Each structure stands twice: as structure tokens, then as C-alpha cells.
Amino acid sequence: MAHAKTERLINLTMALMATSRFLTVLELGRLVDGYDPDDSATGGEAFRRMFERDKEELRELGIPLHTGPVDPLYGDEIGYRIHRSDYALPEISLDPDEAAALGLAARLWSSAHLSGTASSAIRKLAAAGAEPLAPPAGLEARVGTNEPAFEPLLDAVIARQEVTFDYQAPGSGTARRTLQPWGLVSWRGRWYVGGHDLDRDAPRVFRLSRMTGPVAPRSGAGSYTVPPGVDVRAMVTSTDRDDPRERRLARIRVRPGTAHRLRLQGQADESDPDLLDVPFYAHEGFADMLAGYGPDVLVLEPTALRQAVVDRLRAVGAGR
Amino acid sequence: MSATAASTERLPRLLSLVPWLRTHPGVTFAEAAEAFGVSERQLRADVSLLFLCGLPGGSPGDLIDIDFEGDHITLLDPQVLDRPLRLTADEGNALLVAVRALSDVPGLTDRDALDRVRGKLETAVGGSTEEQPAVSVALEAPAPDAMLALRRGVDEQRRLHLRYLGAARDEVTERDVDPLRLVLTDGHWYLEAYCHRAEALRLFRADRIQEANVLDVPAAPPPSAVPRDLADGLFKPTPDQLLVELELEPGAQWVADYYPCEFTRLEPDGTLRVALRTPDPAWIRSLVLRLAGRARVIVPAQLAGEVQQLASAAIAQYETAEPSSPPESSPLRGAPAAHKPEPGGTAG
Numbered sequence: 001m002a003h004a005k006t007e008r009l010i011n012l013t014m015a016l017m018a019t020s021r022f023l024t025v026l027e028l029g030r031l032v033d034g035y036d037p038d039d040s041a042t043g044g045e046a047f048r049r050m051f052e053r054d055k056e057e058l059r060e061l062g063i064p065l066h067t068g069p070v071d072p073l074y075g076d077e078i079g080y081r082i083h084r085s086d087y088a089l090p091e092i093s094l095d096p097d098e099a100a101a102l103g104l105a106a107r108l109w110s111s112a113h114l115s116g117t118a119s120s121a122i123r124k125l126a127a128a129g130a131e132p133l134a135p136p137a138g139l140e141a142r143v144g145t146n147e148p149a150f151e152p153l154l155d156a157v158i159a160r161q162e163v164t165f166d167y168q169a170p171g172s173g174t175a176r177r178t179l180q181p182w183g184l185v186s187w188r189g190r191w192y193v194g195g196h197d198l199d200r201d202a203p204r205v206f207r208l209s210r211m212t213g214p215v216a217p218r219s220g221a222g223s224y225t226v227p228p229g230v231d232v233r234a235m236v237t238s239t240d241r242d243d244p245r246e247r248r249l250a251r252i253r254v255r256p257g258t259a260h261r262l263r264l265q266g267q268a269d270e271s272d273p274d275l276l277d278v279p280f281y282a283h284e285g286f287a288d289m290l291a292g293y294g295p296d297v298l299v300l301e302p303t304a305l306r307q308a309v310v311d312r313l314r315a316v317g318a319g320r
Numbered sequence: 321m322s323a324t325a326a327s328t329e330r331l332p333r334l335l336s337l338v339p340w341l342r343t344h345p346g347v348t349f350a351e352a353a354e355a356f357g358v359s360e361r362q363l364r365a366d367v368s369l370l371f372l373c374g375l376p377g378g379s380p381g382d383l384i385d386i387d388f389e390g391d392h393i394t395l396l397d398p399q400v401l402d403r404p405l406r407l408t409a410d411e412g413n414a415l416l417v418a419v420r421a422l423s424d425v426p427g428l429t430d431r432d433a434l435d436r437v438r439g440k441l442e443t444a445v446g447g448s449t450e451e452q453p454a455v456s457v458a459l460e461a462p463a464p465d466a467m468l469a470l471r472r473g474v475d476e477q478r479r480l481h482l483r484y485l486g487a488a489r490d491e492v493t494e495r496d497v498d499p500l501r502l503v504l505t506d507g508h509w510y511l512e513a514y515c516h517r518a519e520a521l522r523l524f525r526a527d528r529i530q531e532a533n534v535l536d537v538p539a540a541p542p543p544s545a546v547p548r549d550l551a552d553g554l555f556k557p558t559p560d561q562l563l564v565e566l567e568l569e570p571g572a573q574w575v576a577d578y579y580p581c582e583f584t585r586l587e588p589d590g591t592l593r594v595a596l597r598t599p600d601p602a603w604i605r606s607l608v609l610r611l612a613g614r615a616r617v618i619v620p621a622q623l624a625g626e627v628q629q630l631a632s633a634a635i636a637q638y639e640t641a642e643p644s645s646p647p648e649s650s651p652l653r654g655a656p657a658a659h660k661p662e663p664g665g666t667a668g
Contacts, residue, residue: 014374033378063405087403100430100433102419121411128339141428141503237458292610312612313638
């Protein structure tokens with residue numbers, strides 16, 4: 001944006017805010033520096049096109065431009081104005097503890113896009129007198145976003161644009177996937193995108209670090225809507241949610257002074273601190289975990305779990 | 321930053337700069353430049369441009385008026401631009417999502433203050449926040465008691481006594497530490513502290529701290545104990561650590577995603593060959609056992625043999641008809657080692 005254009009747009013904004021009635025295009029052309037409404041070469045056409053573009057630019061910034069009849073009685077000519085109450089950030093003040101909390105929150109993002117957006121919000125709040133405080137020394141909370149897929153996916157989520165990308169699913173090859181992205185979720189330090197998978201015709205979650213190629217938009221903006229009631233965060237975090245009906249108990253003997261993590265999960269026998277009852281859900285994952293303790297643990301019951309652990313240990317012994 | 325990005329950011333910046341100068345009278349160019357994330361030169365250009373802007377009429381009384389005294393800027397007349405523009409939905413969400421994420425971590429910070437901020441932001445955005453935010457963050461929430469104690473230790477600079485479940489090996493230790501900071505990285509909260517037991521700076525994963533007590537002793541870390549730069553990740557393999565080569569079948573190839581590997585190579589038979597460094601072979605032994613035949617140690621051969629022996633010893637216990645008491649000393653554990661964060665911090 002050239003210097004002159006920025007200046008013109010500020011003057012236009014100020015003129016629209018200062019007026020107490022709707023101003024016509026021609027009036028604005030004469031009032032605002034930088035317009036030439038009477039240019040003889042195009043008969044004012046160049047000015048009108050310029051004004052149309054300027055108007056759009058203000059709206060894209062979120063400036064509420066109102067249109068209405070210039071003359072309330074003969075309402076065929078349309079004019080423009082900005083209502084101050086729609087434009088201005090409402091009064092806001094922060095108590096010191098609130099300012100500290102906001103200061104910590106504003107620094108959470110380390111992606112260029114999100115930290116830029118949060119910073120511009122913080123400047124507006126500070127301009128209204130609600131200044132966030134720097135978080136206390138010694139407390140650093142940042143959510144990293146170094147996956148290259150993050151920014152293009154965020155743009156696509158906001159614009160409601162379908163995307164395609166190459167995806168390496170665990171234990172299988174790379175495949176091209178097509179998705180209507182609903183939202184991005186950071187969970188356990190990793191980023192996921194949830195949405196409607198057009199290949200599977202079902203909701204699916206993808207991990208950004210497993211996208212092996214660039215994320216490419218496949219449609220225009222606004223090409224789908226997010227179904228009501230969708231909870232992308234739950235889609236991502238529920239992958240390990242256990243069904244309480246599946247809860248069972250394993251009786252396990254542990255070697256003294258070992259298996260501390262396992263001891264935390266279970267309950268020791270009253271008379272024997274090395275005899276544990278440990279709740280578990282999925283057989284497979286729990287048996288893997290127990291195999292990891294090697295001879296430090298001995299599964300007594302149930303028999304199926306005991307057998308599953310023995311099978312795993314035999315597989316280790318057999319090599320391939 | 322491209323020229324287009326630079327120029328489309330200029331108009332909103334200037335519209336915020338006018339009311340911001342009003343609430344920061346006498347601010348310096350350098351301070352304003354820092355607050356707006358631009359160079360001082362750019363900020364001077366911005367202020368010069370504002371001088372030319374004003375209400376229709378163009379007489380001196382219609383223009384935005386700014387006064388300079390040395391390096392200090394004071395806004396005399398903002399004309400109609402005395403208030404900032406409302407937050408856009410994106411701006412409001414960027415803050416609201418962060419506030420919500422922090423509220424989910426009990427003990428970290430004043431929950432009540434976060435709730436009030438959230439209410440005020442929601443009012444400021446004016447109900448235009450989306451039901452389904454583009455971005456959300458689920459932060460780890462360790463035990464609230466431990467988090468409270470860690471916060472107090474850091475804030476009041478007091479020594480902490482920790483009961484800590486080691487990350488690299490399965491072992492509970494007690495230690496006194498002088499806290500430096502509480503930091504969220506790679507999805508986990510860590511206490512970075514000078515450990516008097518290890519006589520070195522250590523990172524303790526908050527969810528493995530079983531108990532933390534604030535001691536009535538001021539923290540006194542040695543001057544050499546300065547926080548590490550965690551920008552490149554927590555686990556920095558060093559050449560003195562053991563280099564291990566593993567062969568991973570498809571069901572175990574997530575290992576390459578989770579831990580920094582010196583190399584990874586997909587073999588024609590579909591297995592993945594990876595090399596990684598570890599501060600503690602106990603961690604590799606346990607990992608390979610847990611992978612239940614889907615992973616093999618290739619190098620060093622001695623470690624491969626140890627894994628086999630552990631598997632055989634465990635099978636032998638199951639083969640005895642009556643489960644007898646296991647021997648007193650554990651073959652899984654070697655000599656106690658100083659605590660190190662495990663690679664990627666996710667095993668176990």
C-alpha cells in the first residue's frame with residue numbers, strides 16, 4: 001500500500017466517523033484528500049473505482065461501514081458513514097491480576113500468524129487503557145508451531161477451503177488425502193487437524209507432522225460449513241479415552257524397589273507391598289507396557305493377560 | 321515479510337497507534353516501535369504520515385496533532401481516532417483460546433483472574449466468537465498441589481524438596497533443588513532447577529514430581545546455572561552418549577517420530593533402520609521389550625544380548641509352575657545415574 005493510499009484511507013475513515021449524516025460518494029470525493037472526483041479524462045470513473053476498492057479494504061479490516069439514504073424523505077441516493085459506537089472498542093479495564101493473566105495468555109503463541117494476531121489485539125487493548133502486564137519471571141508457557149503445514153491449514157480452516165496433502169499414516173505408506181478442515185488442536189505438544197475426510201466420507205483426525213508434502217487448497221473459500229455440534233478437540237483427545245465398562249483388574253507381583261510407575265497406577269496388597277492390583281482397559285497396550293518391565297514384573301491374573309505378556313516376551317526372544 | 325504483507329498491516333497499525341499514543345503520553349520512539357513490533361525507523365515514518373492525516377477541511381485545527389520532545393512523543397489531538405477499533409473475531413479468538421487453555425491447568429495461575437479476563441474479552445469481541453474455534457489447545461495439567469508448590473518456589477525463589485520419578489529409568493529419588501523457571505515445552509510442563517544431588521542444572525517433568533515441598537531456605541543456584549535454550553527441543557543428543565541402532569517393523573515406526581534420530585532409512589523389506597543416542601541404556605532395554613518383537617537392537621551387540629537375557633529371564637519366571645518370589649536385585653537397573661530428561665519425554 002503506497003504512502004498516499006494509507007493516508008487517503010485514514011482520511012476517509014476519519015471523515016466517515018466525523019459525519020453526523022450519510023455522505024454520498026461525490027461528497028466524500030470532494031472532502032477527502034487524495035481523491036479526484038472530477039477528473040475529466042474518465043469523467044469520474046477512475047475515482048469511483050478507487051472508492052469501491054477503498055471501501056472494500058476498510059470492510060476487510062473490520063471497520064463497520066454503514067450505508068443509508070442521504071435524504072431520509074427521498075431515499076434513492078445512498079451514502080456512507082461509520083457509527084462511532086460500532087467502530088470503537090468498548091470500555092475495558094483490567095485489575096492487576098487480570099492484566100497479569102492476560103500477559104501470560106498473550107504470549108502463549110509462537111506461530112507467526114497467531115502471535116501476530118494476538119499482538120494486534122493486545123495493542124488495541126493497550127490503546128484503550130487495558131494494558132497487559134508481563135508474566136511473572138520464571139514462568140514460560142509457549143505452544144510451538146514449527147510444522148510447515150500449520151499456517152496453510154489455519155488459513156484454510158478460517159476460509160473454509162478444502163485442502164489436499166500427502167499423509168504418512170503410521171505403519172502404512174504415503175497417500176494423498178482430501179479434507180474439509182474444521183479446526184486445529186494442540187494436544188500433548190503436537191498439532192492435529194480434524195475435519196471431514198472426503199476420501200473416507202467420514203470425520204477424521206490427521207497429525208500435522210505426518211503430512212509429507214505441501215498443503216494445497218482444492219476449492220474456493222466458503223465451500224463447506226462445519227456441522228453444528230462438532231467438537232474437534234474431543235475428536236483429537238478422545239483417541240485414548242477408555243470405556244469404564246471395560247475396566248478390569250490385573251494382579252501383578254513386582255520386584256522390590258522396581259516398577260515405580262506401575263505402582264502409581266495400582267493398589268498394593270495390605271500385607272505385601274510388592275503385590276499389586278492394577279486396573280487396565282485395553283489388553284494390547286497394557287501387555288506391551290508390562291513386557292517393558294521384563295523380569296521386574298510377573299502377571300498372576302488374569303490368565304489371558306499373563307499369556308499376552310509371555311507371547312510378547314517370546315517375540316522379543318525370537319527376534320525376527 | 322513481503323511488501324504486500326508489510327503494507328496491509330500498516331493501516332490497522334496506524335489506526336491503533338493514534339489511540340495507543342494517547343494512553344502512553346511521553347513514550348519514546350523505541351518503546352512504541354517495540355510495542356508495535358516494527359523498526360524505530362518504520363515507527364518514525366508512521367508518525368510522520370499521521371501528521372498529514374485529519375478531518376475534512378485540512379486546516380491545522382482539523383489535523384492529528386503530535387508533539388515531540390527529543391525522543392519522546394505526546395499525542396495532543398487524536399481528532400476522532402481517540403478509541404481503538406474493535407477486536408476482530410480472529411484477534412479475540414487468539415486471546416480467548418489462550419486464556420481457556422491456561423485455565424485448564426490448575427495451580428498454574430490465578431484461575432479466577434483468567435475467568436474474569438475471559439468475560440471481559442468476550443464482551444469486547446461482542447459475541448462474534450465462533451462456536452468452533454479455528455484453533456484450540458489442550459495443555460497438560462499435572463497434579464495441582466505440585467504445580468502450586470513449583471509456582472511458589474519459582475516466585476519466592478525458595479528451595480524445593482522433590483520426590484521425583486525418574487524419566488529415563490524407573491526409579492524414585494528425593495532431592496533438593498533451587499528452581500529457576502517453570503516452562504511449558506513439547507506439550508509438558510518442566511521445572512528447570514539446579515539440583516543439589518546431581519550438582520548440575522536439570523529439567524524435571526512436572527507430571528513425574530510425586531511430591532514438592534517449599535523449604536524455608538532461599539534458593540541459591542550457582543551463578544553458572546543459567547536456563548538452557550530450549551528452542552531446538554529438550555533432548556540434545558551429545559556425542560558422548562551411547563549410539564544405538566534399531567530395526568523397527570511398521571508397528572514400531574512411531575519411535576522415529578517421537579525421538580530425535582541421527583538417521584532413519586526405510587529398507588526394501590519395509591522395516592525402518594534408525595540410530596539414536598541415549599544417556600541411559602536402561603531406557604532402550606525397556607523400550608525394545610515394550611515393542612514386543614517389533615523392534616530389534618542391531619548395534620551395540622552387547623545391548624541386543626542384554627535385551628534377550630531380560631526376555632529369557634522373564635519367560636523363565638512364568639514357566640515355573642508356582643510364581644516364586646523374584647530375586648532381590650533387578651537386572652533391569654544398573655548403577656544409579658543422574659537424572660536426564662528422556663528423549664522426547666514421552667516414553668512410559
